[in-house]
Amino acid sequence: MSKRDYYEVLGVDRSAGAEEIKKAYRKIAFENHPDRNPGNKEAEARFKEAAEAYDVLRDNEKRAHYDRFGHSDFGAGFGGFSNEDIFSQFGDIFENLFGFGGGGSRSQNRPTVGDDLRYNLKITFRQAAKGDDVRLTIPRTASCPDCGGTGAAKDSKQEQCTQCKGMGQVFVQQGPFRFASTCPKCHGKGTTVSKPCPRCKGDGHIQEKRELTVHIPAGVYDGARLRLRGEGEAGTNGGPNGDLYVVIHIEADKVFDREGQNLIYSTKIPFTKAALGAKIKVPTLDEEIEFEVPKGTQSGAIYQVKGKGLPYPGEKRTGDLLIEVIVETPTDLSADQTELLKALDTLFEKKEQKLSTKIKNKIKEIIS
Template structure:
């Protein structure tokens, strides 16, 4: 069953002001409140519908989306005559409507950036104070050495996507709005691979363990984070790499404890040693 129009539910015109909406909501909420209608099983349903309508119409952005797309602006599925591939959620709709305002033309390759990686490294208390060079082995995705990251088999090259003409984005007209979204044919890359590389299967990346040297400066503390720019996963099909973050944890020392920049040592003493003095 089709949902009733929100404006009709509240009994107001589509040009109603905020104060008119609020007044109509209070009137309808009082009319259908379950406590006022204990013998009417449909009252609770009507009460929820009135609340839902007011929740949408009192918000300027949500109201604009409802005026443009109706109930489809807030419901999943492909009903209501929406174009194929159109976002189902309200936030996605506004991202697509206004995502490019002030942002210029976006590059189709931005979505191919490699993932950032995290590596946990334990160091001793002495190393935390003096610093050290540490070697770490990080399992990651690196550029495929067979296709040099292109994703295409030897002797072939990716071709420009015909759907987006290499931009990685496609546009569609929706009423007064021009909506831009990621090209579904090339996934935003701007290129398609007709003959994929057999080693990386067209991704331009392979899994490999990478050896890295990390400079740990003197005076680091528990939870210190060291960023290695560009040492994360390689981007798909020559996209930019991600970053590697080294998270440091300082091991407990059997004798010394640290408080800020100071080192403390707790030494048990006998009564005579405390009274007369001596060497520990």
């Protein structure tokens, strides 16, 4: 099922201002609020859809991101989305519309967003580099499908709670003070059901194992939190589900190190090749490439191959491959190698002179 455009959901123009967006959202939220439409799944869906659209369009940064990338990129790989729930963040609006917070059973009955869940996902370096779709099984609470989360069996009736007489609150006397607390029998609803739903035993929630696929964007950072909207715990009283946060943990790689979106490949070459220059094979994420180490390379030199690093999530840029060259000094020279190096050493010491005939002959003898 494809998601509707947020502007379409709120029925506003793409150029609509903050006030207009707020107005449009209020209207939809008011008409479709679960309190006004008990048990109406369509209204609930419209309510949640509008809340989600408003959550994005009210925030300039999120709105700009949505305008650029649409739904496809939304909520994946971009940290910094704060974890707020619809009802607390839009509290000002609901306060005005419904008089929430006014005490009595009403406020106890308000829809509450479900808890957020966190899932730690370990992925390989290659999965992080290339992106992947990973199947997850998430244990969570869900709204009971048999009773639609009401906790009541089909032929059950709503009855006034006998303990609080429909108030949703009970009063406890402590010395000269009277304290109000949520009714333990009806949990503040003010009503109880005559026959609890057999599947959820009146709780309105069931435990389920939800299978879902999380998309890992290519180039994802270690520790990134991917937000899957509505995949958290079920809400209560028609409130929306919480979100699921998948926290990415990237395993180290045998071949590459990583620095931001740059890949680092470290390699050793013999000092002769460092002095003379050499073509070496270098792995990249896709294929092996040939790289020319320039002559006169010093140990610890770093060479850059543009665009062979990791992509920046949600951007067109790609990091670079950095080749670190370590020059190796031999420790186990053979007699012949020692002879040659001595000759070379002599040459370095007497820069202007030519090799003596004796040494030339010796070299010829060795390399023939």
